Amino acid sequence: MTDQDWMAEVRAYVGKQYGRVHAWDKVNAPMIRQWCELMGVQVKSNPDGKTIAPPAMLQVWCMEGPVQNNYPPGSTTENPYEVLKLIEAHDFPSTVAVNSELTFERDVLEGEDLYYTTRLESISEQKTTALGTGYFVTQIMDYFSIGASNGGDEKVGQLMFRVFKFRPAQVHAPAPAAAEPAIPQIRRPAPGVSDDNRFFWEGVKQGKLMIQRCKSCGDLHHPPGPVCPKCHSFEWDAIEASGKGRVYSFVVMHYPEVPPFEYPNPVGLIELEEGTRMIAQLVGVKPGEIQIGQQVQVEFNRFDGDLSLPQFRPVA
Structure with a gap:
């Protein structure tokens, strides 16, 4: 079978509609409250007093849960990703998600x-991309x-999800060092500095962890912004945080590996003593040893000569 023949068979699936996947539970206030707490946003209600689900939760309601492919009774048994298996059978074994885009018709209650x-x-x-060749x-x-x-069903939103099914690019052994031209060192990307966050990065250069504070209500918030998310005041100043906190949540990045970062790359959501949270790289700890609630302390490290970044290290 030629490449054109097998791909024609795969493309015949384009436009195929797969059946329903139901949610295990109705939209409910406890899950909404937990989501809002984790994301640091306020729970909202409509004029009738019903709790409004944050739009970004839309995908969550119909997930299968901790057991893979465990969907409620009445859900389709068809595999909407069957074409990926067909492409994989022709020596395109790798998969990476590249796009996810949610759009919303209305609030879900x-x-x-x-x-x-x-x-x-x-x-x-x-x-053909840097990762390899595929579809x-x-x-x-x-x-x-x-x-x-x-009495009928109403569309409330849509998710566009795109993956790249590919054959990894061949990695060639490097030529002897003497024969290689000098490769410029890849620098860490510098943060975007604006009038709203300039005070933060200037503080980092001085070894200070500065947090924005609303002059009207006293709310501390990060990342900095032009308006208080709590009372909507435009009046603010900044305080120096202690730099002490705890690991509220974390992820460990494995792939794709982007120079000049080292992998596995642990990144934490740090809850400071002052109550606000920030995202920063975790250093001085193996990924398998990171624990939720672990005490950490900020340290300011310099990269590429002039770039200072706050990172957090576990304390005894």
Whole structure:
């Protein structure tokens, strides 16, 4: 079978609509409260007193949970990613997610019962990237609320999800050092500095961890912004934080490896003693030894000669 023949068979799946995947639970206030607490946003209600689900939660309601592919009764048993297996069978073994885009029709309220359907939107022509050669596969998930509009189902949002199914690029052994031209050292990307956050980065250069404070309500918040997210005042100053805190949450980045960072690369969401949270790299600890609640202390490290960054190190 030629490349054109097998790919023609795969492309025949484009436009295929897959059945419903239902949510295990109705939209409910406890999950909304937990989400808002983790994200640091306020819980909101509509005029009827029903709790409004943050729009970014849309994908969460219909997830299978900790057990893979464990969906509620009545959900489709079809595999909406079956084309990935077909492409993989022709020596394109690797997969990486490249795009995820949510759009919303309206707010989702507690008590609603959701489901989504999937449509295979497109398969690109063969593309070659730094990762390798393969195909971009795009899926569209439409989310609906059951019986929400005149007894019928109402569309509430959509998720576009795109992956790259590829054959990894060949990594060639480097030539002898003497024969190689000098490679410029890759520098860490510098932070974007604006009038809103200039005080923070100037403080970092001086070995100080500065936190924005609202002059009207006293709220501390990070990252800095032109307006207080709590009372909407434009009047603010800054205080120097102690630099002490705890690991509120963390991730360990493994792939793709982006120079000049070292991998695995642990990144923490740090809750400072003052109550606000910030994202920073964790240093001086192995990824497997990081624990939620672990006490940490800020340190200011210099890179590439003139770039200072706050990083956090566990303390005994």
